[in-house]
Amino acid sequence: MNTIDARLEKQGIILPQPAAPVANYVPFVISGNIVSISGQIPMGPDGVAFNGKVGLDITEDDAKAAARLCGLNIIAQVRAACAGDLERVVRIVKLGGFVNCIDGYAGQPGIINAASDLMVEVFGDKGRHSRSAVGTNALPLNVPVEIDALVEIRL
Amino acid sequence: MNTIDARLEKQGIILPQPAAPVANYVPFVISGNIVSISGQIPMGPDGVAFNGKVGLDITEDDAKAAARLCGLNIIAQVRAACAGDLERVVRIVKLGGFVNCIDGYAGQPGIINAASDLMVEVFGDKGRHSRSAVGTNALPLNVPVEIDALVEIRL
Amino acid sequence: MNTIDARLEKQGIILPQPAAPVANYVPFVISGNIVSISGQIPMGPDGVAFNGKVGLDITEDDAKAAARLCGLNIIAQVRAACAGDLERVVRIVKLGGFVNCIDGYAGQPGIINAASDLMVEVFGDKGRHSRSAVGTNALPLNVPVEIDALVEIRL
Numbered sequence: 177m178n179t180i181d182a183r184l185e186k187q188g189i190i191l192p193q194p195a196a197p198v199a200n201y202v203p204f205v206i207s208g209n210i211v212s213i214s215g216q217i218p219m220g221p222d223g224v225a226f227n228g229k230v231g232l233d234i235t236e237d238d239a240k241a242a243a244r245l246c247g248l249n250i251i252a253q254v255r256a257a258c259a260g261d262l263e264r265v266v267r268i269v270k271l272g273g274f275v276n277c278i279d280g281y282a283g284q285p286g287i288i289n290a291a292s293d294l295m296v297e298v299f300g301d302k303g304r305h306s307r308s309a310v311g312t313n314a315l316p317l318n319v320p321v322e323i324d325a326l327v328e329i330r331l
Numbered sequence: 332m333n334t335i336d337a338r339l340e341k342q343g344i345i346l347p348q349p350a351a352p353v354a355n356y357v358p359f360v361i362s363g364n365i366v367s368i369s370g371q372i373p374m375g376p377d378g379v380a381f382n383g384k385v386g387l388d389i390t391e392d393d394a395k396a397a398a399r400l401c402g403l404n405i406i407a408q409v410r411a412a413c414a415g416d417l418e419r420v421v422r423i424v425k426l427g428g429f430v431n432c433i434d435g436y437a438g439q440p441g442i443i444n445a446a447s448d449l450m451v452e453v454f455g456d457k458g459r460h461s462r463s464a465v466g467t468n469a470l471p472l473n474v475p476v477e478i479d480a481l482v483e484i485r486l
Numbered sequence: 487m488n489t490i491d492a493r494l495e496k497q498g499i500i501l502p503q504p505a506a507p508v509a510n511y512v513p514f515v516i517s518g519n520i521v522s523i524s525g526q527i528p529m530g531p532d533g534v535a536f537n538g539k540v541g542l543d544i545t546e547d548d549a550k551a552a553a554r555l556c557g558l559n560i561i562a563q564v565r566a567a568c569a570g571d572l573e574r575v576v577r578i579v580k581l582g583g584f585v586n587c588i589d590g591y592a593g594q595p596g597i598i599n600a601a602s603d604l605m606v607e608v609f610g611d612k613g614r615h616s617r618s619a620v621g622t623n624a625l626p627l628n629v630p631v632e633i634d635a636l637v638e639i640r641l
Contacts, residue, residue: 199444200451201462205424207365207483210517212425215463229435269515270522272634274465275624280539282628289509296510307511308525308634310584311624314430314466318437324463328517354599355606356617360579362520362638367580370618384590429620469585469621473592479582479618 180262183298192245194252195219204257206329210269211257213325216249217316218242227318230287231278239275239320240290246323247291251298254327268295268305269326276315284309291323335417338453347400349407350374359412361484365424366412368480371404372471373397382473385442386433394430394475395445401478402426402446406453409482423450423460424481431470439464446478490572493608502555504562505529514567516639520579521567523635526559527626528552537628540597541588549585549630550600556633557581557601561608564637578605578615579636586625594619601633 184191195216197203204213218226218241226242228234234242250271251262258264273288275281288309295303305325315322339346350371352358359368373381373396381397383389389397405426406417413419428443430436443464450458460480470477494501505526507513514523528536528551536552538544544552560581561572568574583598585591598619605613615635625632 197459199440200447200459201426201444202459203461205422205459205461207422207424207481208363208518212461212481214461215465267515267517269517271511272463274463276466277624279468279623280628281624282626284624284626285509289511292510304507304510304512304515306513306515306522306524306634308582308584308632309626310525310622310632311586312465313434313468313589313623314432314436314439316437316439316464318435322463322465324461326517326522352614354595355602355614356581356599357614358616360577360614360616362577362579362636363518367616367636369616370620427618429618431621434623467620468589468623469587469591469594471592471594471619473590477618477620479616 178263191252192249194256203253206257209328209331211254211327211329213250213253215322215324216246217319217322218245219249224317224319226320228320229276229278230320231281234320239287242321243287243290244294246321247294250325258329264330265299265302266328266330268299268303269328271305271307272324273309274312274315274322276320277311281311284311333418346407347404349411358408361412364483364486366409366482366484368405368408370477370479371401372474372477373400374404379472379474381475383475384431384433385475386436389475394442397476398442398445399449401476402449405480413484419485420454420457421483421485423454423458424483426460426462427479428464429467429470429477431475432466436466439466488573501562502559504566513563516567519638519641521564521637521639523560523563525632525634526556527629527632528555529559534627534629536630538630539586539588540630541591544630549597552631553597553600554604556631557604560635568639574640575609575612576638576640578609578613579638581615581617582634583619584622584632586630587621591621594621
């Protein structure tokens with residue numbers, strides 16, 4: 177068993193099944209050695225695991241859990257892009273995080289940190305990434321968080 | 332006449348004139364074999380063709396028409412980036428879609444699908460892309476949709 | 487003294503100290519010859535220099551000053567990514583601008599132009615970039631503007 181898979185197992189992290197495309201867009205595209213991952217939402221095995229708007233009807237702790245689940249879905253898509261071999265990940269280049277929140281909420285970075293922390297937990301220094309974290313008044317299916325990503329891989 | 336131009340003609344798709352830059356930003360930048368396309372809005376031959384916020388003062392059908400028009404403007408810019416030869420498109424890598432909507436609106440993917448569908452209509456499998464689709468409380472000129480893109484081309 | 491540093495000095499532009507990472511994300515990642523810069527906020531030497539939402543409690547002029555400061559922070563990060571040598575910048579590829587504003591505000595491009603103009607002021611034609619400019623109902627620390635960037639450099 178290779179290093180990252182071993183780390184996932186040791187930490188008890190189980191990656192979700194990567195969601196299949198449901199439209200004319202796809203979960204990831206590989207261009208050169210960059211994988212562009214579609215915006216991931218907190219989808220769990222039984223469907224959307226978190227709903228709500230921070231400051232209105234979901235707690236910050238639940239929003240952080242949602243952000244971590246977005247991160248797990250990103251990693252699941254990266255694994256699919258790498259044909260199952262996460263050792264091919266060279267660097268998590270960028271996370272783009274959107275937090276569904278009330279006007280004037282100012283704590284987006286703390287929410288998205290749950291996904292950022294996961295990347296370093298799983299990939300070590302290769303997981304350190306550039307990032308944007310912004311608010312939004314509305315997200316698909318009324319989820320609290322959506323995160324997309326750019327990842328450099330070995331071909 | 333090459334394949335994609337033939338497909339455009341057969342489907343009766345007429346690309347708009349690509350908008351010229353009006354400031355110190357430009358409609359596209361080519362870096363390596365990636366074209367980064369500036370956020371396109373639903374600009375038609377007579378100016379902005381759609382205004383409004385989904386859930387308030389524009390229907391979902393009109394917002395979808397606006398998203399398709401954003402997509403046409405993206406393709407017009409890609410054609411300019413390829414010096415007129417759309418056969419040089421290797422892959423639509425990413426669409427980043429923003430939908431101007433009321434708080435809690437949850438149907439952004441359905442709106443942006445109108446642009447996603449156009450990409451596959453025009454480019455076939457090369458048009459299948461990664462995507463983010465999020466809401467926003469406000470867009471330039473009060474348009475309902477803005478979409479930017481990354482496209483891989485042959486140099 | 488090289489050209490861009492000379493231009494900065496002539497124009498009296500003093501770059502801020504690039505902010506250090508405070509979490510598991512970092513201010514920039516270099517992948518190939520592309521630098522991805524994390525979303526920059528209007529951070530000055532004494533902390534956040536501008537707060538507020540356009541249309542509510544900050545003027546458009548102050549929001550433009552905030553956008554310019556975001557741009558200065560982007561350039562400071564680019565300089566760090568280039569080990570101090572801004573001559574290695576090949577092209578500012580993309581700015582992604584978010585303006586914290588009230589519902590229906592339509593002037594985001596005018597705000598983000600302050601950062602776009604700065605890029606051309608500093609880098610000349612290499613500073614002409616693709617761009618998205620959208621509104622948002624909330625940003626970290628209640629800043630009025632956040633901007634991320636992609637920059638091509640010589641290795």
